[in-house]
Amino acid sequence: MIPFGKRIELGTLFDDLADRRGSTTVHVSRPLDIAPGLGTALDPPALARLVRAASGWLAAAGAGRGDRIAIAKRDHWDTVLLCCAAARIGAVPAPLSAHLDAGTLDTLLGRLGPALLVTDSARLAASWTAGGAPESRAARTLLLDGDSATALTLDDVRGAPVPAPYRPPVDHPLAIMHTSGTTGVPKLVTHTTRTLLRRLAGFEAHRWPLLSARPDDVLAGSFSFVHGRAxxxxxxxxxxxxxxxxxxxxxxxxxxxxLLDRHRPTVVEAQPATFVRWRSRARHDDHPFDRVRLFISTFDAVHPPTVRTFLRATRHPRPVWLQGWGQSETGPLTFRFLTRRALAAERERHPTTRDLGRPVPGRTRLRVLDRVTLRPVPRGAPGLVVCATKAIADGYVGERSRFERKRAGRWFMTGDIGVRTRDGRLLLLDREADAVPEGSGAELEDVLEDRLPDVAECVVLSVPGGPSLPVVVTDADLDPDAWREATADLPELAAPIAVKWDGVPRTGTGKVRRGALRERLGLAPDTYGTGRWT
Structure with missing residues (x-):
């Protein structure tokens, strides 16, 4: 294995790995948008050539060292390749989700002030239809498909000379990633080579028992490829x-x-919303998860029925689910291993995934503060969770004061409410902005999903002055008797509202946009949280 911390750089990632023996094959579920002719089975040498060629495209389009390059296109793994190409010429890539509405995209582009916008026809058309003008926010625009009278196209830059690779200083900006944006306009988070590669990826790249990929593994990743995790x-x-x-x-x-059927993965990492969408398939006899030894969930809370379904689906004798908790600004902060036994329901006990385990040893520290005084509270008391990690991001683009408001010395405000147990575990209650008076909305969601098999997802919204409102995502009719039985021993809740999956506004990572859902349901925007720490 190449010593990760010493040799791997984002811009030359594929060059550095192209000649290694026992080369990995990358399979994509559809051809790359930027090189459809390469097909769906790709090897590192071919990918290295593509990244080098793409770096020439970006340079020919006028981008250079230190410039910001916004990438706003249909979600695909080739966004990662474009990020590598941008880093290779010393530019700073800023991938932006295809799920952003036109106004939000324009806002983020305004904060970025990119020298180059790399986009596709679908993104431009969607923005124009909604009254946006993303190309006006960038000095130049490169269109990846079709023709344009006002933008450069791939035909204009294809075959351009490939610049020599540039390796930026480790503390200079490397990439800008936006947060999910569940509570409003996403924040633009700047990471450096030191924070993103040396400390986050570098730690993970060690050969950890159980967690690290083995030579015979088939790794599947399904999540938004515009985020730093990609x-x-x-x-x-x-x-x-x-x-x-x-x-x-x-x-x-x-x-x-x-793709999953053909290659039968042994390790699967996905955002929780994806696992939820696949849960019904995992219950079929012919599902492709029979060889999985390790499941990994990232980006959002995952609920017990989802974990239990996939752990039962695999034929591996001792499968493990790794549940990580962290943020775009910090990387992973805690982790917990879930097993079949840990998620088995017992009489009068309802397993919850709100137990997020302990801080990453030697990497992160956690404290819990009083929500009013911001002073530490004793173990067992709820409060705002703050963290300390050397992997903290460099700041928010265009919102420096917002970032500094959340930081005090080495401590950073996560915006989550939780409890530290006597033995050091973290029990997550809610996002501060989404707090409910009934105790923990996240735990109520856990219990309701566990007790109602036909419910794919439950979202509990606080309603100041009244009981919290449960919104249940289901394709079936909600049985009133089953609901009464499921909630008999729970705090008072309002009558549930049943919706289909597409009836819930979501981010690019599948998270529920609770503010947008409140608006859609006609609820007032006021909550029990302040939203100060988002």
Whole structure:
């Protein structure tokens, strides 16, 4: 294995790994948008050539060292390749989710002030239809498909000379990633080589028992490839060198299913919303998860029925689910291993995934503060969770004061409410902005999903002056008797509202946009939280 911390750089990632023996094959669920002719089975040498060529495109389009390059296109793993190409010429990539509405995209581009916008026809058309003008926010625009009278196209830059690679100082900006944006306009988080590669990916790239990919593994990743996790996941996966890597940008089974069926993964990492969408497939006899030894969930809370379904689905004798908790600004802060036994329901006990385990040893520290005084509270008392980690991001683009408001010395405000137990575990209650008076909305969601098998997801919204409102996502009719039985021993809740999956506004990572959901349901924007720490 190449010593990760010393040799791997984002811009030359594929060059550095291209000649290694036992090369990994990367399979994508559909051809790359930037190189459809390469097909769906890719090797590191071919990917290295593509990244080098793309770096020439970006340079020919006018981007250079220190410039910001916004990448706003249909979600695919080739966004990672474009980020590598930008880093290779010393530019700073800023990938932006295809799920952003036109106004939000314009706001983020205004904060970035990019020298170059890399986009596609669908993104431009969607913005124009909604009254946006993303190309006006950048000095130049490169269109990846089709023709344009006002923007450069790939035909204009294809075949351009490939610049020599540039390795930026480790504390200079490397990439800008936006947060999910569940509570409003996403924040633009700046990471450096030191924070993103040396400390986050570098730690993960060690050969950890159980967690690290093995030479015979088939790794599947299905999440939003515009987020920082995609860069770290790609770098670590390629460094470990499994037999195959499956990059799946869509949770739609029509796209994801055939690739999973053909290659039968042994490790699956996905955002929780994707696992929820795949849960019904995992209950079928012909599902492709029978060889999985390790499941990994990132980005959001995952609920017990989802974990239990996949742990039962695999034929591996001792499968493990790794539940990590962290943020775009900090990387992973805690982790917990879940097993079949840990998620088995017992009489009068309802397993919850709100227990997030302990801080990463030697890497992170946690404290819990009083919500009013911001003074530490004793173990067992709820409060605002703050963390200390050397992997903390460099700041928010265009919102420096917001970042500094959340930071006090080495401590950073996560915006979550939790409890530290006497033995050091963290029990997550809620986001501070989403707090409910009934104790923990997240735990209520755990219990309700556990007791109602036909409910794919439950969202509990606080309603100041009244009981909290449960919104249940289900394709079936909600049985009133089953609901009464499920909630008989719970705090008072309002009558539930049943919706379909597409009836819930979501971020690119599948998280529920609770503010937008409140608006859609006609609820007042006021909550029991302040939203000060988001």
């Amino acid at each position: 860069l770290a996941w790609t770098a670590v996966a390629l460094t470990h060198g499994p037999r195959e890597i499956l990059a799946i940008p869509s949770s739609d089974w029509a796209e994801a299913g055939p």
